Amino acid sequence: MMELRVQYPKAGYRDMVGLLGTEKKIWVSRNVVAEWCQRNEPEKIKERLQRKLRRVRFWAAGCNDVWCLDQHDKWLKYGLGLHTCIDPFTGKIIWLKIWWGNRNPRLIFSYYLEAVRSLGYTCLVTQSDLGSEAYYIARGHSYIRQCLDPDLEGTLQHRWRREKKNIPPEVVWSGLRRRFTPGFEDILSSPDRISDIRYDRFDPLQYSIFKWLFIDWLQTELDAYALRINNTRKRRQKHKILPQGGAPNEIEEFPEEFNACNFKACILMQAYINAETLYAPPDHATFQKVSPEFELRISQAYASLGSPEVTRARIWNVYMDLLIVLEREELDGYNLLGFEEPAPPSGEEVELLQGELAALRPLRGDDAGDYDGGVNGGLGLPEKEEGIEVAGYGIFSDSENEDGPNASSNESDDDSW
Numbered sequence: 001m002m003e004l005r006v007q008y009p010k011a012g013y014r015d016m017v018g019l020l021g022t023e024k025k026i027w028v029s030r031n032v033v034a035e036w037c038q039r040n041e042p043e044k045i046k047e048r049l050q051r052k053l054r055r056v057r058f059w060a061a062g063c064n065d066v067w068c069l070d071q072h073d074k075w076l077k078y079g080l081g082l083h084t085c086i087d088p089f090t091g092k093i094i095w096l097k098i099w100w101g102n103r104n105p106r107l108i109f110s111y112y113l114e115a116v117r118s119l120g121y122t123c124l125v126t127q128s129d130l131g132s133e134a135y136y137i138a139r140g141h142s143y144i145r146q147c148l149d150p151d152l153e154g155t156l157q158h159r160w161r162r163e164k165k166n167i168p169p170e171v172v173w174s175g176l177r178r179r180f181t182p183g184f185e186d187i188l189s190s191p192d193r194i195s196d197i198r199y200d201r202f203d204p205l206q207y208s209i210f211k212w213l214f215i216d217w218l219q220t221e222l223d224a225y226a227l228r229i230n231n232t233r234k235r236r237q238k239h240k241i242l243p244q245g246g247a248p249n250e251i252e253e254f255p256e257e258f259n260a261c262n263f264k265a266c267i268l269m270q271a272y273i274n275a276e277t278l279y280a281p282p283d284h285a286t287f288q289k290v291s292p293e294f295e296l297r298i299s300q301a302y303a304s305l306g307s308p309e310v311t312r313a314r315i316w317n318v319y320m321d322l323l324i325v326l327e328r329e330e331l332d333g334y335n336l337l338g339f340e341e342p343a344p345p346s347g348e349e350v351e352l353l354q355g356e357l358a359a360l361r362p363l364r365g366d367d368a369g370d371y372d373g374g375v376n377g378g379l380g381l382p383e384k385e386e387g388i389e390v391a392g393y394g395i396f397s398d399s400e401n402e403d404g405p406n407a408s409s410n411e412s413d414d415d416s417w
Helices: 002-007 013-024 030-040 042-048 105-119 132-148 167-179 181-188 204-230 248-253 269-279 292-304 315-327 347-359
Strands: 053-056 066-072 081-087 092-099 125-129 158-161 394-397
Touching (some): 002 181, 013 030, 066 105, 066 167, 081 105, 081 167, 092 105, 092 248, 105 132, 105 269, 125 132, 132 158, 132 269, 132 347, 167 181, 167 204, 181 204, 204 315
Parallel strands (some): 066 125
Antiparallel strands (some): 053 394, 081 092
């Protein structure tokens, strides 16, 4: 517990039970963890119990009805950008990515393509804040959906949400800031506290070594965090309609057990390949952590050190060892760059994309303006079906037990679209 508390100082009872199991292979009950916390950190318990709840209505017809995506800029001070996508119906994190930027639309669309290829399906509608970083998501997802369903030809299968309206990803960021970030920010801020570590994100060599080493390590940690969230059952809430009592992955795999539908749309490989070629060509510079020449040289330097294991306790030691080795060499020809955001599309390209998106018919909306999905062309499920009312809203909380947005349909005649 003491070791885990260093890395996860803000984690609650349920998080600590999961962390003990996944990281230490120790399986204990919540009561055991609660007893330890009450004895050793009563002040933290008092802090976590000071809840600040905020109720927001969010409607979704079922699993994979809508995916909500957003970027997170608080780690740009370290030269890192975060991005996420969530299915708000189940609370499942579709992706949680880290890179040296989060504004290039090609990069964001590559996250979508990677998720679609891994899952084997896509959602009905994507949703994001206003901004050019989501242009390729909007255009590419609409293209893939139109390939799957010719009736959608000429329609935009993406919803734009103004500031403070794209709520579900904010819940993910809130949970990440509370459960994951504190311990890792302590590690990332080590150069500010330890004089032996030299790191300046605007120094080309230092930043290149940092990217090469830290991005893969942090992505592994984020993947483990997302998997833990997706496999953790949510606390029941009396204000929330089904689904409850299951982990996000369980709800998506067995929607009928939770009186829900799954609206996933299986992909066509040719549509996937065409979309990738058009909007996220793999050879684009934004997909390179470092230049190919420097990638080869730093890999050789890492091997010369014996390929040391990268751990939370030793990652800065490995970084300094690499820095000392590479500082002895002449590296002018390796195309090293200090931190800068990935190059956005040119003004001409943005205008072209805006024209393409403007030419597509937007999704319709329900009368109340609450439904964000793509069922029935954007109108959602009928209010009543065979005498059963269809409704739902989610609770968004800043407390320890925040579960994320969920809403549900009681329509369960069919689990396919």
